[in-house]
Every structure is written in structure tokens, then in C-alpha cells.
Amino acid sequence: MYNPLAIVGSVFLASLAEVGRVFSFAAHAVSHLVRPPIYWRIILKQMWLIGYNSLPVVGLTALFTGAALAQQIYVGGSRFNAENVVPGVVVIAIVRELGPVLGGLMVAGRVSSAMAAELGTMRVTEQIDALVTLSTDPFKYLITPRLMAAVITLPMLVLIANIIGIMGGYVIGTERLGLNAGNYLQVTYDYLEKADVYSSLVKAAVFGFIIALMGSYHGYISRGGAQGVGKATTNAVVSAFIVILLANLIITVIVFGGKG
Amino acid sequence: MTATPKIALSGVHKSFGPKHILQGLDLTIAKGSSLVVIGGSGTGKSVMLKCILGLLRPDSGSIKVDGQEVTTASRSERKKILEKFGMLFQGAALFDSLPVWENVAFGLIQGKGLNKKDAKEIAVEKLRRVGLRPDVANLSPAELSGGMQKRVGLARAIAAEPEIIFFDEPTTGLDPIMADVINDLIVECVKDLGATTLSITHDMASARKIADRVAMLYEGKIIWEGSKETIDTSGNEYVDQFIHGRAHGPIEMQILKS
Numbered sequence: 352m353y354n355p356l357a358i359v360g361s362v363f364l365a366s367l368a369e370v371g372r373v374f375s376f377a378a379h380a381v382s383h384l385v386r387p388p389i390y391w392r393i394i395l396k397q398m399w400l401i402g403y404n405s406l407p408v409v410g411l412t413a414l415f416t417g418a419a420l421a422q423q424i425y426v427g428g429s430r431f432n433a434e435n436v437v438p439g440v441v442v443i444a445i446v447r448e449l450g451p452v453l454g455g456l457m458v459a460g461r462v463s464s465a466m467a468a469e470l471g472t473m474r475v476t477e478q479i480d481a482l483v484t485l486s487t488d489p490f491k492y493l494i495t496p497r498l499m500a501a502v503i504t505l506p507m508l509v510l511i512a513n514i515i516g517i518m519g520g521y522v523i524g525t526e527r528l529g530l531n532a533g534n535y536l537q538v539t540y541d542y543l544e545k546a547d548v549y550s551s552l553v554k555a556a557v558f559g560f561i562i563a564l565m566g567s568y569h570g571y572i573s574r575g576g577a578q579g580v581g582k583a584t585t586n587a588v589v590s591a592f593i594v595i596l597l598a599n600l601i602i603t604v605i606v607f608g609g610k611g
Numbered sequence: 612m613t614a615t616p617k618i619a620l621s622g623v624h625k626s627f628g629p630k631h632i633l634q635g636l637d638l639t640i641a642k643g644s645s646l647v648v649i650g651g652s653g654t655g656k657s658v659m660l661k662c663i664l665g666l667l668r669p670d671s672g673s674i675k676v677d678g679q680e681v682t683t684a685s686r687s688e689r690k691k692i693l694e695k696f697g698m699l700f701q702g703a704a705l706f707d708s709l710p711v712w713e714n715v716a717f718g719l720i721q722g723k724g725l726n727k728k729d730a731k732e733i734a735v736e737k738l739r740r741v742g743l744r745p746d747v748a749n750l751s752p753a754e755l756s757g758g759m760q761k762r763v764g765l766a767r768a769i770a771a772e773p774e775i776i777f778f779d780e781p782t783t784g785l786d787p788i789m790a791d792v793i794n795d796l797i798v799e800c801v802k803d804l805g806a807t808t809l810s811i812t813h814d815m816a817s818a819r820k821i822a823d824r825v826a827m828l829y830e831g832k833i834i835w836e837g838s839k840e841t842i843d844t845s846g847n848e849y850v851d852q853f854i855h856g857r858a859h860g861p862i863e864m865q866i867l868k869s
Contacts (some may be wrong), residue, residue: 366618373763420615428830476702476704476705477700477701477702477704478705478706478707480661480664480666480700480702481698481700481705481706481767482703483664483665483666483693484693484696484697484768484777485718485767486690486693486694486721486722486771487717487721487722487770492721502819511865535704577767595842
């Protein structure tokens with residue numbers, strides 16, 4: 352009755368099927384990028400909803416994280432009389448990892464859930480079917496603009512998060528830990544590399560795609576009334592979190608794969 | 612066969628997992644006629660509509676609109692076919708992110724590429740047609756009562772002057788007077804447009820008012836079809852039980868057996 356291998360096998364097959372469905376959903380949405388009409392007004396509206404409204408939460412996350420990071424590195428570094436590594440390590444950690452990852456996760460919490468709830472409600476109240484009867488492709492009208500908006504907006508948000516994160520480290524470093532302000536900025540600048548900034552923005556764009564994809568996918572396929580929409584919202588956030596962290600690992604290994 | 616029927620379904624099957632919803636459905640609707648399909652909940656009425664619209668793909672069988680096969684149509688062909696349709700949804704299905712007039716004008720702006728100013732004029736005219744004042748146009752759908760939402764849904768369905776209109780439970784959830792208002796509006800609007808209509812309902816008062824012909828769907832098949840006048844003398848015990856709303860009869864026996 353409870354053959355463990357069979358259970359493992361069926362779970363594996365089910366998740367494989369789900370991954371396949373997500374990929375075909377994504378391919379369908381992306382294919383609309385090259386088939387007019389493109390709904391620019393909706394893209395701009397979504398950029399506003401995703402980007403501007405996420406600024407406070409992303410900014411605060413970056414500020415507190417940068418500050419805490421500086422404090423910890425100072426404590427660790429001072430054991431080797433290496434307090435001066437604080438700015439360098441902060442800038443690398445924020446730009447390479449924490450800015451994009453924490454920014455992506457915070458936006459996923461806000462945006463994937465909102466998208467899943469909105470599209471899920473549209474699904475269960477037949478608004479998506481209504482689009483079809485009004486000669487409008489629901490993918491083109493609902494999904495593609497959300498994906499585009501998130502891919503464009505996330506790099507901007509992460510760029511801002513990176514700056515605020517470094518500022519957080521600077522404030523703690525100079526105000527509390529007594530590091531020299533001019534020196535702090537100089538070291539930050541020396542350690543800031545173009546390649547790190549690019550990888551940060553690439554990660555952000557990928558995370559943006561994941562956020563919009565998970566939100567739209569789970570909302571679009573949801574069924575079963577209020578409970579179904581609730582489940583879609585949860586699934587969207589959880590899967591967005593996990594896929595973002597996995598994608599981050601893959602990009603990090605590809606970009607910073609060397610051992611030296 | 613004298614003329615091509617507007618809509619023709621033959622041998623349509625559709626299952627969801629183990630549930631066999633449509634079991635060889637045959638139905639033809641003549642151009643300009645108004646067919647009402649009656650039947651209990653869960654007999655496949657909505658699934659039938661969604662198969663015709665291409666929202667669901669039937670497992671087998673043929674669905675033709677103006678003689679053109681829907682089930683195998685390409686994406687662009689299907690888009691053309693869909694332009695002939697308008698639909699009033701059970702819960703109105705208004706877009707809650709848009710004001711009332713943009714809901715009504717949606718198909719004109721997005722589907723037909725009309726500019727907003729002209730589309731708004733048409734929308735206000737269609738709202739007037741269903742008995743709503745122009746100041747409703749700028750409200751959000753959430754601010755309207757159920758009956759007003761249904762009327763906006765009707766205005767949206769007729770806005771692009773479709774050749775075929777579907778009505779999914781047009782009177783469900785309305786008080787009897789508002790239900791009759793909606794029925795009257797449906798009859799008037801359809802007459803104006805000369806459209807072919809397919810309605811599904813379990814409200815017999817509504818069916819009697821808007822139908823030319825009535826068909827009864829039971830266990831995924833049409834078990835009776837005839838003109839509205841013959842419904843009381845159908846001689847079909849399933850139909851009799853349904854139109855009189857009796858708890859006991861052949862339909863209940865079927866439920867007990869399975």
C-alpha cells in the first residue's frame with residue numbers, strides 16, 4: 352500500500368509535469384512579445400504598481416541589512432585588527448548577493464501574491480473568459496505586460512536597494528563604529544566592480560521574471576472559489592521564493608564560479 | 612438541409628477526469644432563432660457554452676459556427692469566429708479594475724481598435740439601451756447592485772453588435788421583478804440586432820419569455836427539443852418533472868441509482 356519508492360516516483364513525476372506546465376506557460380507569454388498589439392499602457396501601470404509601490408519595503412530592507420552587515424563584519428574583522436575591511440565586504444555582499452536576493456524576495460512577497468490574487472479572482476469570476484468573448488487574448492492582455500513590467504522594474508529597484516544598502520553600512524560604520532567617512536567611501540569605491548553591478552542587475556531581471564511568472568501562473572490556473580484563490584496566492588509566493596533562491600545559486604555559480 | 616445552421620454541435624464529448632460531462636451532445640441552432648437549454652445544475656450546460664467558445668476543447672465531436680469547424684480552427688481563424696460572439700456571464704464578470712463605460716466599450720477598444728472618445732459615446736448609448744443613466748458610466752462595477760451589473764454585462768455583450776449572443780443564467784440571483792426586466796431587455800436587444808442566441812437557465816419563467824425553442828440537457832445529452840409552445844405537452848416525463856419543479860420523478864430515480 353505505502354510503497355515509498357512509488358510515492359517518491361509519483362511526487363517526482365507530478366513535479367516534473369508542473370515544471371513542464373510552467374515552462375509552456377512562460378513560453379506562451381513570451382511569444383506574445385513579438386506579436387502585436389503590445390499593451391504599453393498596462394505595462395506602465397504594472398511598472399508603477401511593482402516598482403514605485405515596492406520602494407519603501409525594498410529600501411528599508413536594504414538599509415537595515417546593510418547596517419547589520421557592517422556591524423557584524425566590524426565585530427568579526429576587529430579580531431584580526433581588520434576593521435577597515437568593513438566597506439569592502441559590505442559593498443561586495445550587498446551588490447553581489449543581498450541587494451538582488453533580499454530585494455527580489457521582498458518584491459515577491461508583495462507582488463507575486465497580489466498578482467495571483469488578482470488573476471485568480473478574475474479567473475473564478477469568469478473575467479478571464481469574458482476577455483476571450485471580447486476578442487482579447489488573456490495572455491497578451493494580462494500575462495505578458497506583467498512579465499515585461501517586472502523584468503524592466505526589478506533592476507531599477509535593485510540598483511536603488513544596492514545604494515541604500517551601502518548607505519546603511521556607511522551610517523553605522525561612521526556614526527557608531529567610528530570609521531573615517533572619507534576613507535569609507537574611498538574603499539567602497541575601490542571595491543565596487545562593474546562586473547558585480549552587471550551581475551546584480553542580471554539577477555534582478557531574472558528574479559523579476561520569476562516573480563511575475565509565478566504570480567501570473569498560479570493565479571491564471573486557479574479554480575475553486577475563494578479557497579482556490581487563497582491557495583494560488585500561497586503557492587505563488589512560496590514557489591517564487593524557492594525559484595528565486597535556486598536561480599540566484601545558479602547565476603552565482605556561473606558568474607563567480609572560480610574557486611580563487 | 613435548406614440553410615447552414617448558425618451553430619451545429621454533433622457528437623460532442625467532454626470529460627474531466629472520471630467525470631463524463633458531455634456524452635454525445637447534438638444541437639443545431641438556426642440563424643436568427645433563440646434557443647434556451649434547460650437542465651439541472653451540473654448537467655454540462657456551462658461546459659457546452661465553453662466548448663463552443665473554444666474556452667474548453669471537447670474530447671471528440673464537431674462544433675460548427677456558420678459551417679466552419681471550431682475545434683480544429685487555427686488561432687487566427689478562431690479569433691475571427693469569436694468576433695461573432697457576445698456573452699452575458701452568470702456573475703456579469705465585469706472587469707473590476709475598469710469603470711463601467713470602459714467595460715461596455717472593452718470589445719470596441721481592444722477588439723476593434725476604436726478610439727476612446729467614440730467608444731465612450733457608443734458605451735453611453737448602450738447603457739441607455741439597457742435603462743442605465745449616463746452618470747453610471749463613470750462608476751466602478753463594485754458600486755453597482757446585482758441587477759445593474761447584469762444590465763452593464765448585457766450592454767457589454769451587445770456593444771460590438773455580435774451575430775451570436777450567449778446568455779449564461781441571465782436571471783440567477785435577481786429578484787423576480789428585476790429578472791423580468793432583464794428578460795424584457797434580452798428580448799428587445801436581440802430583436803434589435805437580429806442576433807442568434809443560445810441561453811442556458813433553470814429559470815422556467817425566463818426560458819418561456821426569451822425562447823423560440825427549448826431543449827433539455829440531461830446527463831450530457833439533449834433529451835428533448837421543441838418549440839416553446841409545446842413544452843407543456845412534450846410528453847417527456849423528464850421535461851415535465853423539470854418544468855414543474857417536482858422533487859420526485861425520473862430524474863431523482865436516476866440520482867438514487869447511480
